Amino acid sequence: MADPRFFDRQGPFTLGAILEATEARVAHGTDLNRRLEDVAPLSLADERHLAFLDNPKYTTAFRKSGAGACFVTEALAGEAPRHMVPLVSSAPYLAYARAAHLFYPSIGTAAPVSLASGNIHPSASIGEDCRISPLATIGPGAEIGNRTVIGDGARVGRGVVIGEAGVIHANVTISHAIVGVGVEILPGACIGQEGFGFAPNPPGYITVPQLGRVLIGDNVSIGANTTIDRGAGPDTVIGDDCRIDNLVQIAHNVTLGRGCVLAAQVGISGSTKIGDYVVMGGQVGLAGHLAVASGVTLAARTGVTREIRKPGTYAGFPAVPITEWRTQIAHAKRAAKKRKENDG
Amino acid sequence: MADPRFFDRQGPFTLGAILEATEARVAHGTDLNRRLEDVAPLSLADERHLAFLDNPKYTTAFRKSGAGACFVTEALAGEAPRHMVPLVSSAPYLAYARAAHLFYPSIGTAAPVSLASGNIHPSASIGEDCRISPLATIGPGAEIGNRTVIGDGARVGRGVVIGEAGVIHANVTISHAIVGVGVEILPGACIGQEGFGFAPNPPGYITVPQLGRVLIGDNVSIGANTTIDRGAGPDTVIGDDCRIDNLVQIAHNVTLGRGCVLAAQVGISGSTKIGDYVVMGGQVGLAGHLAVASGVTLAARTGVTREIRKPGTYAGFPAVPITEWRTQIAHAKRAAKKRKENDG
Amino acid sequence: MADPRFFDRQGPFTLGAILEATEARVAHGTDLNRRLEDVAPLSLADERHLAFLDNPKYTTAFRKSGAGACFVTEALAGEAPRHMVPLVSSAPYLAYARAAHLFYPSIGTAAPVSLASGNIHPSASIGEDCRISPLATIGPGAEIGNRTVIGDGARVGRGVVIGEAGVIHANVTISHAIVGVGVEILPGACIGQEGFGFAPNPPGYITVPQLGRVLIGDNVSIGANTTIDRGAGPDTVIGDDCRIDNLVQIAHNVTLGRGCVLAAQVGISGSTKIGDYVVMGGQVGLAGHLAVASGVTLAARTGVTREIRKPGTYAGFPAVPITEWRTQIAHAKRAAKKRKENDG
Secondary structure, three states: OOOOOOOOOOOOEEHHHHHHHHOOEOOOOOOOOOEEOEEOOOOOOOOOEEEEOOOHHHHHHHHHOOOOEEEEOHHHHOOOOOOOEEEEOOOHHHHHHHHHHHHOOOHHHOOOOOOOOOOEOOOOEEOOOOEEOOOOEEOOOOEEOOOOEEOOOOEEOOOOEEOOOOEEOOOOEEOOEEEOOOOEEOOOOEEOOOOOOEEEEOOEEEEOOOOOOEEEOOOOEEOOOOEEOOOOOOOEEEOOOOEEOOOOEEOOOOEEOOOOEEOOOOEEOOOOEEOOOOEEOOOOEEOOOOEEOOOEEEOOOOEEOOOEOOOEEEEOOOOEEHHHHHHHHHHHHHHHHHHHHHHO | OOOOOOOOOOOOEEHHHHHHHHOOEOOOOOOOOOEEOEEOOOOOOOOOEEEEOOOHHHHHHHHHOOOOEEEEOHHHHOOOOOOOEEEEOOOHHHHHHHHHHHHOOOHHHOOOOOOOOOOEOOOOEEOOOOEEOOOOEEOOOOEEOOOOEEOOOOEEOOOOEEOOOOEEOOOOEEOOEEEOOOOEEOOOOEEOOOOOOEEEEOOEEEEOOOOOOEEEOOOOEEOOOOEEOOOOOOOEEEOOOOEEOOOOEEOOOOEEOOOOEEOOOOEEOOOOEEOOOOEEOOOOEEOOOOEEOOOEEEOOOOEEOOOEOOOEEEEOOOOEEHHHHHHHHHHHHHHHHHHHHHHO | OOOOOOOOOOOOEEHHHHHHHHOOEOOOOOOOOOEEOEEOOOOOOOOOEEEEOOOHHHHHHHHHOOOOEEEEOHHHHOOOOOOOEEEEOOOHHHHHHHHHHHHOOOHHHOOOOOOOOOOEOOOOEEOOOOEEOOOOEEOOOOEEOOOOEEOOOOEEOOOOEEOOOOEEOOOOEEOOEEEOOOOEEOOOOEEOOOOOOEEEEOOEEEEOOOOOOEEEOOOOEEOOOOEEOOOOOOOEEEOOOOEEOOOOEEOOOOEEOOOOEEOOOOEEOOOOEEOOOOEEOOOOEEOOOOEEOOOEEEOOOOEEOOOEOOOEEEEOOOOEEHHHHHHHHHHHHHHHHHHHHHHO
């Protein structure tokens, strides 16, 4: 499923080869010569694909998945749909990581590297009236839209697409990304690097290949030294008209709707889905795998640990409606005052 | 008002042209041929300048402003001083953004770009005994003081001034800034990029041109990957002897007094004014448009939401004197213990 | 004690010269011609070395130190072991800073600078099958292991060692570091810059030379725009198999054990020691000079202000066992609800 502009796939591999690489088990009589062509997320996979179920939160997606085979624990294997071969493993995420390395063996060394001396790769396509610094790097197959400006030391990786009238400032690094029209990225921002995905493999961990992209809409602005990781399999998505300040962290698979505003130092954990026109004050943090409804405002320093379904303004940690937070604060102040009087 | 070392201005423009671009209205009989030369903040504007009043907090500055014309809502237009032409708009900030784009049409594409192959622009001035990496970029008109060191991949934009004995480490980006003597900037820091300023313009936003600078005093030290945005119109100011750690965010128009110490991951929102020798622990956050008195210490992770007038040590969120915070914490612990006993 | 691969030392200096530079005092009859060869931390110093005691927390280390001489306040000078010459000062840290500048006068200007036009210094050693971008910089004496990849714009400073099969992504800056095998460093990370160390020297501060290194184990992964400062004298240490996400701050002298996992925007203050397999959620903060036991998990946004000796999961600020934190939260919610009912 991975975009071939960014990733080089090996394979197909037989089920037998996959079982050997991953130590997973299948039911007696399963055809071990069946070939699988790729790995894919549960929600996007079809019969050619290998998926995994690790977080029980995604059991519904598992039941509905079109995947041809799927790593899963023994406990949940019975939930597999009839067309799917469950690959039973005590550590499905680890097994998936190993299988993904089989399909994408060079994933770990994809640092943007110019092996030619010129800064623009001959296979890149550059629009009209662009201004591209001779000190920037444009990788193989990249496409730069008309009138786009690329600053000194900016690194645009293989296959990256940047729309018209973009401004990519100095020392930005961008890989594995499709960027819309009129997007500005301030200095030092890092877009499209691998997400924070790894499976325990004692005494250490194994990196789970991050095979998604970053999709950035039109008229988005991204602040200095902000980091946006590419998806793990699904994509990380930034909607049209989003405004993102400096030093913000957006993890893999996060989705921002249209017109969201994120102040500095916000952090959004992996796979969280944000609606349209959500506003976040500085230093807000959100846990992973959550949904936040359109029209929500999060006051500065709010910590979100659960889904937020209703529009409105929230504050505190854990986040509550802001009026409730104000009551909590007032109570804490009064209670402390009273105690001090009693103690004094 | 914008420093011509950094910004290219168009104009002057007639009031008529400005009204056409911004959809603002003036009183019957106003001279539409009157020419305005520039945009400027309320506090710095004179009769040649166009300003705006959006945040009611600045109504006093509006009443005292010398601006020749000013975007303002109908409700506040009556507060305008006699010499000022109020330009009535339901969205004064949006109108200002449009006018500012008229005066500064190229603002959006000011990414530092070297169009020559050499790394030091011929119009830059380099002091004696400097060590400038051949892999750094020094933009047009920049001035580098004696004995200053500029590391590999550092980008020094057009017109930037760096004083004597400075050390600009590798991969720093600096634009729109005037830097004092003996300043050290650690790797990856981004100084002088545009602030987080935009006006709603449904379904998206319009960027408000950021026309100020960053003024950095003498003997300042700035940490790795820290970001300091340039002013929106006023300047962002860092006083002499300030010590700023890594990953700190300083927004547009912030002022730090002399000798302030900011630990890592502090965030200061726009237009907040900090006194002298203010000390902030790690991960402290301050809301915008506040004042903090000289001699204040903010314990790590303090969140400041209101003005602090008295020196002393503060903690918690919202910030309170640290003794009060300790009482709150003690109360919360005891109350939880009691509840647990009652529940148990 | 500083590693000569990274630091150029002057001296030795006589006690007399050191006293003159630092305004410290010694007991009558002390031999002022005694020569000292270097500065060193209390715990590592021997009779050739000059140390300092500033934080009373380290008085035990002072009593046990092998240092030949040590800056110390009058109040604590009596605790010096017999072989040590106490150098009495009202500001021992300031005195140490001045002495360290005597031994390391060029410390302040160590920005990675390539003075040659080639990007790999002739004295660097490059392993087999490396892919090094022609747009990267490899400093004098650096050693790059076999099969390591170095991206565009990456800056590898003087003397840095990077083990086999490493991947250093674009625009990374790394100095004063020894890096293990199989380490991946994502774009924009800054490793090895000077820590946040300075002594008051009114009206400003004097930088305390940071003479340690960053030691990174095998199979470590470091996120985009993360910052890891080198030690002040001791080293900053990252154990094997650690996984560090984006925008994390690790201050000087911090030690991470094996297999720690740090989510995005974590900040660890100076000299804190973390055990093995410690897990930290996003935006966690730890104060300095603390110890955290192996097997501890810190929930997202936890603020640690004291030593944690027992494995388990902690949350809140100040950190408490997570069950206690949940009780606190539940209590705050119920109390606020009750107050609201009473007020309503």
